Structure formats: structure tokens, C-alpha cells
Amino acid sequence: MLKSLPLLDKKVLVPRGKNQAKPFVELVERYGGTPVEIPLIAFxxxxxxxxxxxxxxxxxxxxxxxxxxxxxxxxxxxxxxxxxxxxxxxxxxxxxxxxxxxxxxxxxxxxxxxxxxxxxxxxxxxxxxxxxxxxxxxxxxxxxxxxxxxxxxxxxxxxxxxxxxYMPEDSRVKLTKMLADHQLDILTFTSPSTVDHLMDVVREHGLEEQMESCLIGCIGPVTEKKLQEYGLTVHASPEEYTVAEMIKSMITYLEKGSAV
The missing domain is CATH 3.40.50.10090 (Rossmann fold)
Known part of the structure; x- marks a missing residue:
């Protein structure tokens, strides 16, 4: 059984824009996490x-x-x-x-x-x-x-x-600062483009070491493959390709780690 607040004290990257982020944000908050809205992709x-x-x-x-x-x-x-x-x-x-x-x-x-x-x-x-x-x-x-x-x-x-x-310029600035200051615990990705955009920032500013302390969740096999192409470990990739299942999968990973 899941703990009541399994994401407590975890800062979770929400990579969607305002029009799409609300359900994602509410889900993170429901499990005790702190959502950090940084749209990695805009249209x-x-x-x-x-x-x-x-x-x-x-x-x-x-x-x-x-x-x-x-x-x-x-x-x-x-x-x-x-x-x-x-x-x-x-x-x-x-x-x-x-x-x-x-x-x-x-x-x-x-x-x-x-x-x-x-x-x-x-x-x-x-x-x-x-x-x-x-x-x-x-x-x-x-x-x-x-x-x-x-x-x-x-x-x-x-x-x-x-x-x-494209990736909004405000997002590039905010992401750079938060990664550099180790202010993100869980990174989530909803498409290959979100991976590419984040990694552009990481490589531009030499933030590879800061990435190593982050847990990574994603939706779908194409996004997972893109993460692996960058040499990143994927900790949560559910069989059902929804944000809710990705969050549940990450919680399961955290629960197993705390039980060791």
C-alpha cells in the first residue's frame, strides 16, 4: 500500500505549459510533492x-x-x-x-x-x-x-x-538555475522533444553532474529510447502512457527503494 504522501519533500519537474499543466500539478500535490512548472515545450x-x-x-x-x-x-x-x-x-x-x-x-x-x-x-x-x-x-x-x-x-x-x-526562453533560464542549484529531485518527460530541449540546456551549461542526482520518469517507449540515447537511466516508464501512471510508477520505484 502506498504511503499517504510518497512524494513528500520531492520537487517534481512538470514539463507542460499552463494550459496542460493543471492536472499534472494537482497529481503531484496530491501525493505530497512540490510541482515545479517549467514548460519544456511550447507550440x-x-x-x-x-x-x-x-x-x-x-x-x-x-x-x-x-x-x-x-x-x-x-x-x-x-x-x-x-x-x-x-x-x-x-x-x-x-x-x-x-x-x-x-x-x-x-x-x-x-x-x-x-x-x-x-x-x-x-x-x-x-x-x-x-x-x-x-x-x-x-x-x-x-x-x-x-x-x-x-x-x-x-x-x-x-x-x-x-x-x-520550441522551448520558451523563460524556461531555459529557470531550468538552468534550478538544475545548477540542485532544486529538482524528479524529472518527467512526456515526449522526445521535451528530452531534447532539456538536454540542450544541460549540455550548454555543463549540468551533466547535477542530472545524476535526479530520478527520471517518462511516458512511452519512444521517449524512453530518447532518454537512453543520452545515456540517462529511466526509473519510471509505465505500460500505460499517461501522466497518472507515470507518477504511480515513480512512487512504486521510491517505495521499493525505501524498503531496501
């Missing part, structure tokens, strides 16, 4: 361009549109006005993304059982006929796995970049 829509315009104008020619995240949904609808229009059939990677779309009054036709690209493709392929037209809006750093796998299976996939990913 901004790209400037309008001809390719994006052409894809939006031809929306009714697609059989499917795939949304891979809440950010993709919000950004897409900042460009596209639903009034008097309709969308192709909708597929998503995660349940939360499906919820966001359903709150907009849209029906989601496909949600995979596991929220990673490989599982999505494996389970989605039976729904895609050869020659099917698929629109895949994405960020500038998104993997190409889904598009390449569907193309190989005979689909005609149009990828269109609709937002770019």
Missing part, C-alpha cells in the same frame, strides 16, 4: 502557406483525417472553420484527443488500444483501402512513421505541418 501555429490552404480547400476529397494530439486539434481548427463544412472520417491516437474532438461535437471513428504510432498503424490498417486519401496534420518535429507505413500499405497520405515546436 505556435505556422504562417499560412499555399500547401495548407490547398489541403483545407480539398478537405472533402479525403477519406480520413488523423489527429495525433490535442495540440494538433486546436491548431487545425484555428485554421479551419467548421461552419457549413464537414470533415472526413476521424482517427486519433489518444483517448484525450478523442475527448477534445467529441467536445467539439465531432464523431471519432477510430481510437487504437495503445496510444503510440506503431499500435495505431497496426490496428488502423484494416480500415484503410488501397488508394484511400488520408490527411495528416502535424507538428514540424513529428515522426514520419504513420505516413510512411500507410503509404506503404497503398494509401495516399498528405502530411501538412500546421505548428512548430
Amino acid at each position: 505556435r501555429p505556422i504562417a499560412q502557406n499555399q500547401r495548407l490552404h490547398d489541403c483545407l480547400m480539398a478537405l472533402d476529397t479525403y477519406d480520413w483525417i488523423i489527429f495525433t494530439s490535442n495540440v494538433t486539434v486546436d491548431t487545425f481548427f484555428s485554421f479551419f472553420d467548421m461552419a457549413g463544412s464537414s470533415l472526413p472520417k476521424i482517427a486519433v491516437i489518444g483517448k484525450k484527443t478523442a475527448d477534445v474532438l467529441q467536445h467539439r461535437g465531432l464523431q471519432v471513428e477510430f481510437v487504437p488500444s495503445s496510444f503510440v504510432a506503431e499500435s495505431f498503424v497496426e490496428e488502423f490498417l484494416p480500415y484503410v483501402n488501397s488508394g484511400a486519401r488520408v490527411l495528416l496534420p502535424k507538428g514540424n518535429l513529428a515522426r514520419e512513421y504513420i505516413a510512411s507505413a500507410l503509404t506503404e500499405a497503398g494509401a495516399a497520405v498528405d502530411e501538412v505541418v500546421i505548428y512548430e515546436t
Whole structure:
């Protein structure tokens, strides 16, 4: 059984921005930890361009549109006005993304059982006929796995970049100071980009030694692999790819360590 406050006295990095951080922060506080909000990743829509315009104008020619995240949904609808229009059939990677779309009054036709690209493709392929037209809006750093796998299976996939990913300058300053002063006990990562952005700061300021005292948790095998590529030990990586399970996994690690 977990202790009532298993994260007591632990400062936990919350790598999300204000719009996404609240549930994460509340979870850390619930277990007695001190959340430290330092967004490692932020998003901004790209400037309008001809390719994006052409894809939006031809929306009714697609059989499917795939949304891979809440950010993709919000950004897409900042460009596209639903009034008097309709969308192709909708597929998503995660349940939360499906919820966001359903709150907009849209029906989601496909949600995979596991929220990673490989599982999505494996389970989605039976729904895609050869020659099917698929629109895949994405960020500038998104993997190409889904598009390449569907193309190989005979689909005609149009990828269109609709937002770019960056690390806020305020976050770089705050992260540098807190790592240098050993003010973070647990580092959490929710995507490979969050890993890259943090490690850019670590390497720029020579903070590798300070990292050694931190515990590391992450969501998903792709993020875990990215951490390992940097030579970092991952202490918590749950089978279910959610923040709640990551925190529980870290607590389990801490409990086992205190029991030794």
C-alpha cells in the first residue's frame, strides 16, 4: 500500500505549459510533492502557406483525417472553420484527443488500444483501402512513421505541418538555475522533444553532474529510447502512457527503494 504522501519533500519537474499543466500539478500535490512548472515545450501555429490552404480547400476529397494530439486539434481548427463544412472520417491516437474532438461535437471513428504510432498503424490498417486519401496534420518535429507505413500499405497520405515546436526562453533560464542549484529531485518527460530541449540546456551549461542526482520518469517507449540515447537511466516508464501512471510508477520505484 502506498504511503499517504510518497512524494513528500520531492520537487517534481512538470514539463507542460499552463494550459496542460493543471492536472499534472494537482497529481503531484496530491501525493505530497512540490510541482515545479517549467514548460519544456511550447507550440505556435505556422504562417499560412499555399500547401495548407490547398489541403483545407480539398478537405472533402479525403477519406480520413488523423489527429495525433490535442495540440494538433486546436491548431487545425484555428485554421479551419467548421461552419457549413464537414470533415472526413476521424482517427486519433489518444483517448484525450478523442475527448477534445467529441467536445467539439465531432464523431471519432477510430481510437487504437495503445496510444503510440506503431499500435495505431497496426490496428488502423484494416480500415484503410488501397488508394484511400488520408490527411495528416502535424507538428514540424513529428515522426514520419504513420505516413510512411500507410503509404506503404497503398494509401495516399498528405502530411501538412500546421505548428512548430520550441522551448520558451523563460524556461531555459529557470531550468538552468534550478538544475545548477540542485532544486529538482524528479524529472518527467512526456515526449522526445521535451528530452531534447532539456538536454540542450544541460549540455550548454555543463549540468551533466547535477542530472545524476535526479530520478527520471517518462511516458512511452519512444521517449524512453530518447532518454537512453543520452545515456540517462529511466526509473519510471509505465505500460500505460499517461501522466497518472507515470507518477504511480515513480512512487512504486521510491517505495521499493525505501524498503531496501
